Amino acid sequence: xxxxxxxxxxxxxxxxxxxxxxxxxxxxxxxxxxxxxxxxxxxxxxxxxxxxxxxxxxxxxxxxxxxxxxxxxxxxxxxxxxxxxxxxxxxxxxxxxxxxxxxxxxxxxxxxxxxxxxxxxxxxxxxxxxxxxxxxxxxxxxxxxxxxxxxxxxxxxxxxxxxxxxxxxxxxxxxxxxxxxxxxxxxxxxxxxxxxxxxxxxxxxxxxxxxxxxxxxxxxxxxxxxxxxxxxxxxxxxxxxxxxxxxxxxxxxx
Numbered sequence: 001x002x003x004x005x006x007x008x009x010x011x012x013x014x015x016x017x018x019x020x021x022x023x024x025x026x027x028x029x030x031x032x033x034x035x036x037x038x039x040x041x042x043x044x045x046x047x048x049x050x051x052x053x054x055x056x057x058x059x060x061x062x063x064x065x066x067x068x069x070x071x072x073x074x075x076x077x078x079x080x081x082x083x084x085x086x087x088x089x090x091x092x093x094x095x096x097x098x099x100x101x102x103x104x105x106x107x108x109x110x111x112x113x114x115x116x117x118x119x120x121x122x123x124x125x126x127x128x129x130x131x132x133x134x135x136x137x138x139x140x141x142x143x144x145x146x147x148x149x150x151x152x153x154x155x156x157x158x159x160x161x162x163x164x165x166x167x168x169x170x171x172x173x174x175x176x177x178x179x180x181x182x183x184x185x186x187x188x189x190x191x192x193x194x195x196x197x198x199x200x201x202x203x204x205x206x207x208x209x210x211x212x213x214x215x216x217x218x219x220x221x222x223x224x225x226x227x228x229x230x231x232x233x234x235x236x237x238x239x240x241x242x243x244x245x246x247x248x249x250x251x252x253x254x
Contacts, residue, residue: 005236009034012085013233014077016068016125017095019046021194022144025222026092026229027061028053033230035090036060038081042067042095060085068095069116074124078132087136090233091129093122093143093166098159098196111158118162119169126173126184134180140233143170143186145244147251150188163188167244174242185232185240190248192220215250224249 013030017023018039027037027047031054039047039054044065054061062084066073081088096118099110122143133139146163153160167186174184191197191210201207201219211217228247231237246252 002236006230006234007034008090008230008234011035011089011233012038012081012087013090013092014038014040014064014081014088014129015050015092015094016040016077016121018050019043020049021196022189022192022222022225023092023094024050025226026094028057029226029230030090030092030233031057031059031061032226033234034059035233036085038062038064038084038088040064040066040077040095068121068125069113071116071120071124074121075128078125078128082132088129088132089139091125091133091139091141092229092233093125093141095121096144096162096196098156100155100199102155103157106157114158115162115165118159119165122166123169126169130173130177130182133182134177137181139182140237141173141182141184142229142232143184145170145186145188147188147190147246147248149186149244150252170244171242178241183232183237183241185237185242186244187225187228187232188244188246188248189225190214190220190246190251192222192224194222213251213254214248215254218249220247220249 013035015027018027019041027050039050041047051061145166148160149163149167170186
């Protein structure tokens, strides 16, 4: 039955940045589809809400803590999840940050911080988890890209560079790992109601301009990504490789 291909029963997943927003909802969606989920957050207790919800669904949930800007954390996160679950079938790289400033004033500190968290940590965690997936002969990696994987944006040079890099990295890893039955894909969310977009939504003019361009006529919310992430994490997407799935209410089609 086709719906069976969307089941994640018996799967072990790791979601980074699961404390709130997209990461929280992604972790819960994977659990609703049947997976046990390791929820990463930067600080102790950060993912407690997601863990509580997942546990109430009857799934196993564990907390994993670490600052992804630290070069050593991705491997430690992978090791902790492997110790807790014994395997990692699904990895969702969602942790990210944004810092806004005109390019001519953008500081080296802001540039390095954003690139480290949004791109370098994604590579390091993909590398650590990818080794295990290749060894076990299967796996699903879903990276969270952005509309700025395709567009330039304004006053977010590091964020744009990092998310363009995530799209390219996704394709590069898919090229290498598809033969090992490891699927590497990405989701590019459109304008979603999260902490990262609070500045835009608070600007009355910019908020109106954004909604006017979105064919769906509204900002997206975290729930709008649930179906896409379950699909890319499930057997239903076994022949999908290196794809950047846009979930944007039609923004890119306008």
